[in-house]
Amino acid sequence: MTSSDRPNLYDLAPSQLQATLSGIVSPPFRARQIADWMHSRGAASFDAMSNLPRELRVQLASEFTLDFPQVVERTPPASDGSQKYLFVLRDGNRIESVYMPMRDRTSVCLSSQAGCAVGCTFCVTGFFGAGRNLTPSEMLGQFFTVQHDHEVPFEEMNVVFMGMGEPLLNLEHLVATLDILYMNIAPKRITVSTSGIIPGVEELAKLDRRPNLAVSVNAPDQKRREEIMPITKKYPLTELMDTLRRYPAERGREITIEYVLLAGYNDSVKDAVALARLIRGLNAKVNAIPFNEDANLPRWMERPSDEAIDAFADTLVREGAHVTVRRSKGREIAAACGQLRGKSERKRPQRSVDSAVRVEPAEIERDLMYGERR
Ligand code: SAH
Numbered sequence: 001m002t003s004s005d006r007p008n009l010y011d012l013a014p015s016q017l018q019a020t021l022s023g024i025v026s027p028p029f030r031a032r033q034i035a036d037w038m039h040s041r042g043a044a045s046f047d048a049m050s051n052l053p054r055e056l057r058v059q060l061a062s063e064f065t066l067d068f069p070q071v072v073e074r075t076p077p078a079s080d081g082s083q084k085y086l087f088v089l090r091d092g093n094r095i096e097s098v099y100m101p102m103r104d105r106t107s108v109c110l111s112s113q114a115g116c117a118v119g120c121t122f123c124v125t126g127f128f129g130a131g132r133n134l135t136p137s138e139m140l141g142q143f144f145t146v147q148h149d150h151e152v153p154f155e156e157m158n159v160v161f162m163g164m165g166e167p168l169l170n171l172e173h174l175v176a177t178l179d180i181l182y183m184n185i186a187p188k189r190i191t192v193s194t195s196g197i198i199p200g201v202e203e204l205a206k207l208d209r210r211p212n213l214a215v216s217v218n219a220p221d222q223k224r225r226e227e228i229m230p231i232t233k234k235y236p237l238t239e240l241m242d243t244l245r246r247y248p249a250e251r252g253r254e255i256t257i258e259y260v261l262l263a264g265y266n267d268s269v270k271d272a273v274a275l276a277r278l279i280r281g282l283n284a285k286v287n288a289i290p291f292n293e294d295a296n297l298p299r300w301m302e303r304p305s306d307e308a309i310d311a312f313a314d315t316l317v318r319e320g321a322h323v324t325v326r327r328s329k330g331r332e333i334a335a336a337c338g339q340l341r342g343k344s345e346r347k348r349p350q351r352s353v354d355s356a357v358r359v360e361p362a363e364i365e366r367d368l369m370y371g372e373r374r
């Protein structure tokens with residue numbers, strides 16, 4: 001069998017894994033050892049499972065794989081230590097992940113699809129168009145590769161599905177991946193970011209164990225949201241907000257409202273007031289993300305000045321909202337996954353995109369917090 005014919009054991013839910021192994025592995029504790037090597041240690045080969053008999057390792061390798069996506073490129077660490085990873089999948093698709101060390105925790109940003117059909121006009125992944133759903137092994141592979149590289153203890157990790165793709169359009173594989181991540185990482189340490197796929201949000205609401213929810217709102221009204229996020233025609237803003245109001249509240253958790261700030265478009269004081277009104281009554285905090293420029297995106301889209309960003313955030317605070325502003329470039333590359341891949345895959349002639357992934361010097365790193373509830 002070639003490796004592409006063999007099932008990847010990381011694609012199986014924990015119960016399926018036990019059922020699959022019980023047919024071929026005995027005594028039963030061996031199956032538990034294998035699951036432990038995988039889910040708690042992220043073993044990328046059967047050979048690494050040193051407490052298994054050699055013949056069993058050889059037999060397993062002839063029937064299954066534990067392949068992870070291959071790293072093609074790692075950017076040098078940015079001023080804040082963030083590092084972006086470009087992976088190639090078995091079918092040649094390329095995806096990105098980001099490692100983001102923070103004061104006392106480390107976040108890993110994962111891709112959920114090898115592209116995105118949602119087509120937001122400010123997003124490089126959207127610009128390159130639809131891509132297939134990633135399998136659990138491809139999502140877990142991103143996670144374990146970054147975790148191993150930096151030797152991050154599970155208890156210090158946050159996982160965010162904010163990379164390439166729309167996780168709620170890959171719900172089945174997302175849930176299988178979450179179930180495995182939960183073995184080491186608490187649901188409150190995992191965040192799923194969506195462009196507002198209402199049926200997906202409703203499905204998440206039904207889960208026994210729910211990750212944190214982040215919703216990319218990005219505009220304070222239907223008209224502008226339709227312009228930059230065409231999915232709004234299908235899932236209107238007011239219906240989305242109603243869905244969020246019904247979303248089961250959990251103690252100590254808030255929904256994150258992501259808002260990409262585009263100079264002169266959605267960053268005025270009036271827009272901040274409108275956004276505060278839109279989310280009033282919702283247990284939520286706003287994460288304002290200054291637009292990250294890229295040569296593949298419309299030229300009129302620009303990052304606002306620091307003064308405009310401050311005025312926007314201050315207004316939200318005055319209106320009673322909880323706000324975080326991302327000022328660190330390293331962190332922003334995470335909010336604009338797809339740009340590293342975009343460097344090598346140009347869809348049409350454009351000016352150079354190299355500057356889009358340039359690692360910025362330390363002096364621009366500022367991570368401001370405004371009235372964030374703890
Ligand atoms: N599809 C999901 C998750 C991936 S996008 C979603 O849309 O939420 C993750 C975040 O990156 C979103 O909040 C999106 O609005 C933001 N983003 C996309 N392109 C960006 C850019 N050029 N600059 C800043 N943020 C961007």
Ligand code: SF4
Binds near residue numbers: 116165216
């Ligand atoms: Fe897709 Fe999210 Fe990019 Fe929109 S912002 S195109 S939903 S990845």
